Amino acid sequence: MPIMTVIYALLLYGAAAVFVLGVSYRVITYARTPAPLKIPTMPAPVTRTGVAFRVAREVALFESLFKSSKWTWIFAVMFHLGLLLEVVRHLRYFIQPIWFWVVLVQPFGVYGGMVMVVGLLGLLGRRLLIARVRYISQPSDYLMLLLLLGIGLSGLAIKFLDHTDIVSLKAFVLGLLYFDWQPLPDSPLLLAHLSMVAALLIVFPFSKLLHAPGVFFSPTRNQVDDARERRHLAPWAAQLEGAGDEV
Amino acid sequence: MAKVDFKVPAVGEYLEIPDLQPGVMAKSAPFKAAPRHQQALGFPGELVENWEERAVAKLAELLSKYRSLRVHLDACVKCGSCADKCQYFLGTGDPKNMPVARQDLLRSIYRRHFTLAGKLFPRLVGARDLDASVLEEWYSYFHQCSQCRRCSVFCPYGIDTAEISMAAREILDEIGVGQKYCNEILGKVHTIGNNLGLPAPALANTLEGLEEDVKEDTGVDVRFPLDVQGAEVLLIPPSADFFAEPHIDGLIGYAKVFHQAGISWTLSSYASEAANFALFIGNYEQMRKVALRIRKAAIDLKVKRIVVGECGHAWRVAYSFWNTLAGPFDFLDPRYPVPQHIIEFTHELIERGAIKLDKEANDHMRVTFHDSCNVARATRMGARPGGQFVLPREVIKASCNHFFDMAPETIGEKTFCCGGGGGLLTDELLELRVKGALPRMQALREVQKEHGVTHMAAICAICKSQFSMVLPYYEFPMETIVSVHQLVSNAIQLGTNS
Numbered sequence: 001m002p003i004m005t006v007i008y009a010l011l012l013y014g015a016a017a018v019f020v021l022g023v024s025y026r027v028i029t030y031a032r033t034p035a036p037l038k039i040p041t042m043p044a045p046v047t048r049t050g051v052a053f054r055v056a057r058e059v060a061l062f063e064s065l066f067k068s069s070k071w072t073w074i075f076a077v078m079f080h081l082g083l084l085l086e087v088v089r090h091l092r093y094f095i096q097p098i099w100f101w102v103v104l105v106q107p108f109g110v111y112g113g114m115v116m117v118v119g120l121l122g123l124l125g126r127r128l129l130i131a132r133v134r135y136i137s138q139p140s141d142y143l144m145l146l147l148l149l150g151i152g153l154s155g156l157a158i159k160f161l162d163h164t165d166i167v168s169l170k171a172f173v174l175g176l177l178y179f180d181w182q183p184l185p186d187s188p189l190l191l192a193h194l195s196m197v198a199a200l201l202i203v204f205p206f207s208k209l210l211h212a213p214g215v216f217f218s219p220t221r222n223q224v225d226d227a228r229e230r231r232h233l234a235p236w237a238a239q240l241e242g243a244g245d246e247v
Numbered sequence: 248m249a250k251v252d253f254k255v256p257a258v259g260e261y262l263e264i265p266d267l268q269p270g271v272m273a274k275s276a277p278f279k280a281a282p283r284h285q286q287a288l289g290f291p292g293e294l295v296e297n298w299e300e301r302a303v304a305k306l307a308e309l310l311s312k313y314r315s316l317r318v319h320l321d322a323c324v325k326c327g328s329c330a331d332k333c334q335y336f337l338g339t340g341d342p343k344n345m346p347v348a349r350q351d352l353l354r355s356i357y358r359r360h361f362t363l364a365g366k367l368f369p370r371l372v373g374a375r376d377l378d379a380s381v382l383e384e385w386y387s388y389f390h391q392c393s394q395c396r397r398c399s400v401f402c403p404y405g406i407d408t409a410e411i412s413m414a415a416r417e418i419l420d421e422i423g424v425g426q427k428y429c430n431e432i433l434g435k436v437h438t439i440g441n442n443l444g445l446p447a448p449a450l451a452n453t454l455e456g457l458e459e460d461v462k463e464d465t466g467v468d469v470r471f472p473l474d475v476q477g478a479e480v481l482l483i484p485p486s487a488d489f490f491a492e493p494h495i496d497g498l499i500g501y502a503k504v505f506h507q508a509g510i511s512w513t514l515s516s517y518a519s520e521a522a523n524f525a526l527f528i529g530n531y532e533q534m535r536k537v538a539l540r541i542r543k544a545a546i547d548l549k550v551k552r553i554v555v556g557e558c559g560h561a562w563r564v565a566y567s568f569w570n571t572l573a574g575p576f577d578f579l580d581p582r583y584p585v586p587q588h589i590i591e592f593t594h595e596l597i598e599r600g601a602i603k604l605d606k607e608a609n610d611h612m613r614v615t616f617h618d619s620c621n622v623a624r625a626t627r628m629g630a631r632p633g634g635q636f637v638l639p640r641e642v643i644k645a646s647c648n649h650f651f652d653m654a655p656e657t658i659g660e661k662t663f664c665c666g667g668g669g670g671l672l673t674d675e676l677l678e679l680r681v682k683g684a685l686p687r688m689q690a691l692r693e694v695q696k697e698h699g700v701t702h703m704a705a706i707c708a709i710c711k712s713q714f715s716m717v718l719p720y721y722e723f724p725m726e727t728i729v730s731v732h733q734l735v736s737n738a739i740q741l742g743t744n745s
């Protein structure tokens with residue numbers, strides 16, 4: 001087995017493990033931390049179904065962002081939608097036979113990559129050019145955009161310049177999944193692409209990428225407006241009851 | 248109007264996003280609480296010795312108790328959508344008044360102590376150590392936030408800077424650096440029952456005086472009952488309604504509505520305050536203690552309903568938190584929501600024709616309405632979402648002929664704070680309050696030009712006091728600000744259906 005294959009196999013296993021364990025740990029912490037008070041940003045839905053739609057609109061349409069800044073919204077949608085298309089397109093490496101709807105998406109997938117890169121450039125430009133956004137940006141905010149740009153650009157380069165042997169790449173990926181390692185095609189662009197993806201997976205649970213799980217747990221968006229009808233009491237708050245109360 | 252040593256912002260054609268002026272508001276800070284104010288609430292009297300450790304420990308505790316804090320500190324992507332949404336940034340240009348930058352004052356410490364990235368690579372992710380300069384920044388800039396939640400409307404994850412500034416203030420109290428205005432007032436509520444420190448006999452006196460005034464004005468015996476057992480309704484107004492202008496005209500309005508509807512009511516000398524400043528300092532236990540006074544008053548007076556007067560943050564605490572803090576209210580009449588807002592109460596009477604209003608009585612006014620942000624973004628009125636925008640307008644329109652809304656991006660859920668909420672309504676913060684009022688003043692100027700608007704109605708005691716103070720700085724008469732129930736009071740036809 002070529003040494004590169006071993007290194008990358010271990011790197012990708014490690015990155016996947018960090019990602020899954022790290023994000024699970026965060027999500028469990030969010031889920032376990034109580035929200036003692038009713039704080040939905042009003043007007044808020046008065047039913048659970050309504051709230052599910054509200055969160056779905058935030059996730060699928062970036063509703064609040066749309067209210068706020070049309071340019072950011074456009075770039076954000078380009079980037080995220082492009083990313084989503086690309087992720088779906090990449091599923092073909094992981095499954096055999098390829099699901100019908102993944103095949104359907106394939107032709108759009110490439111455009112996804114391009115749209116994603118344009119969106120990222122827009123977001124980067126905004127961060128550099130608008131003084132307010134520059135002021136709140138830390139080095140990590142730029143690095144995150146550069147990392148994603150790196151992933152996008154190296155991916156597009158593989159597609160258009162390099163023409164890596166897709167069949168043996170797929171064999172490598174399936175080999176990882178079934179613990180039956182196959183050699184990794186030997187292409188510097190591919191190695192760069194995979195390294196950056198591994199880096200993204202590793203930083204995910206420790207960075208602002210936690211906004212992805214976070215959006216589902218934000219009490220201002222996921223609470224029902226029913227404070228008068230239903231008594232809402234956190235366990236730690238319940239313990240205060242009775243102790244020394246005059247009533 | 249006092250002489251000032253700062254420049255009142257110019258009201259232009261439209262609201263401009265200011266250039267960044269780092270540090271211009273760094274000196275703004277409210278007076279610190281004296282040891283006795285602190286100790287009365289169970290906080291250390293002055294800065295404790297190991298304050299860095301205590302602060303971090305308190306942050307850890309809050310992180311385990313409040314999901315909002317944890318998620319909101321983690322989730323921010325620094326997209327900047329909230330950056331130009333805060334009236335204090337728009338009015339001052341100080342970048343630390345951008346909501347995300349305000350959050351970062353705390354987030355930087357959170358990252359340093361509670362995240363791997365901040366422990367390993369502090370500079371990369373903007374993490375920093377807690378030191379005296381951070382403490383000073385916290386005290387200054389977390390008291391430049393009125394906890395109005397405007398930023399949270401625009402944030403893709405609903406990140407609520409109010410939650411962050413409440414947590415920060417709670418940490419500050421915990422290490423002995425409290426704010427005088429809020430903490431002194433809370434002490435008064437716990438001992439006397441209202442923010443003013445108005446004892447029962449003085450309150451009774453005031454109410455008697457009001458009965459005489461209304462009698463003189465209208466010839467009708469409108470009562471202002473105090474501590475009447477067995478009344479149908481317990482009214483909890485903000486105590487400013489007892490003495491300040493234009494608040495008191497609102498109180499007179501409530502009394503006339505009760506009188507005309509023939510519904511018995513009472514005030515309580517034990518719980519004569521709707522305001523709950525514990526919200527501003529983010530302290531659950533204090534907030535609960537204040538709320539429990541009202542529960543006790545309702546039980547002792549054997550009332551069937553509780554109605555809350557015109558006060559923004561008070562309605563937030565009442566609507567969203569009372570059931571949690573002091574519920575269940577199963578001893579009250581289950582046919583009515585607990586609590587009800589006086590606007591809901593009056594609105595319902597108007598709808599079923601139980602009170603009659605003569606709109607012409609307000610024909611000398613051309614009225615607009617300031618959505619108080621706590622009502623707008625933290626509560627509801629009526630059965631449908633958004634009722635908090637509809638009901639007050641319907642009450643106003645039923646009371647006067649000339650109503651005009653301000654620009655849509657300045658009302659409803661997008662309303663701007665008056666500039667004085669969240670425990671900032673204190674004289675030493677005048678500069679901040681005047682500058683923070685800029686977006687509202689801008690919108691008011693526009694409807695004044697376009698529709699000849701002469702008056703702005705509000706349903707919040709703090710808004711009313713704040714506007715009375717800042718309107719003159721923008722060359723509006725102080726009397727521009729009116730209570731909604733003042734309009735009702737002018738228009739109501741007493742004795743027509745009794």
Ligand code: HEM
Nearest residue numbers: 058059062065075076080123144145209212215324326403
């Ligand atoms: C539930 C799924 C997700 C939702 C609802 C979501 C939503 C958003 C929104 C509304 C923004 C703010 C606008 C912007 O700056 O682009 C944002 C920013 C960002 N998102 Fe996501 N996102 C999701 C998943 C992801 C994933 C999986 C990644 C990367 C692997 C990602 C990477 C980013 C980055 C890097 C930014 C910051 C862009 C900048 O620096 O301006 N997001 N996201």
Ligand code: SF4
Nearest residue numbers: 333392393395396398
């Ligand atoms: S809560 Fe209001 S005052 Fe505070 S940062 Fe947000 S917009 Fe500004």
Ligand code: SF4
Nearest residue numbers: 323324326327329402
């Ligand atoms: S809008 Fe939300 S995510 Fe964007 S910078 Fe402000 S707080 Fe952060």
Ligand code: SF4
Nearest residue numbers: 559619620665668709
């Ligand atoms: S004073 Fe009025 S406008 Fe300001 S925060 Fe309170 S309710 Fe909102």
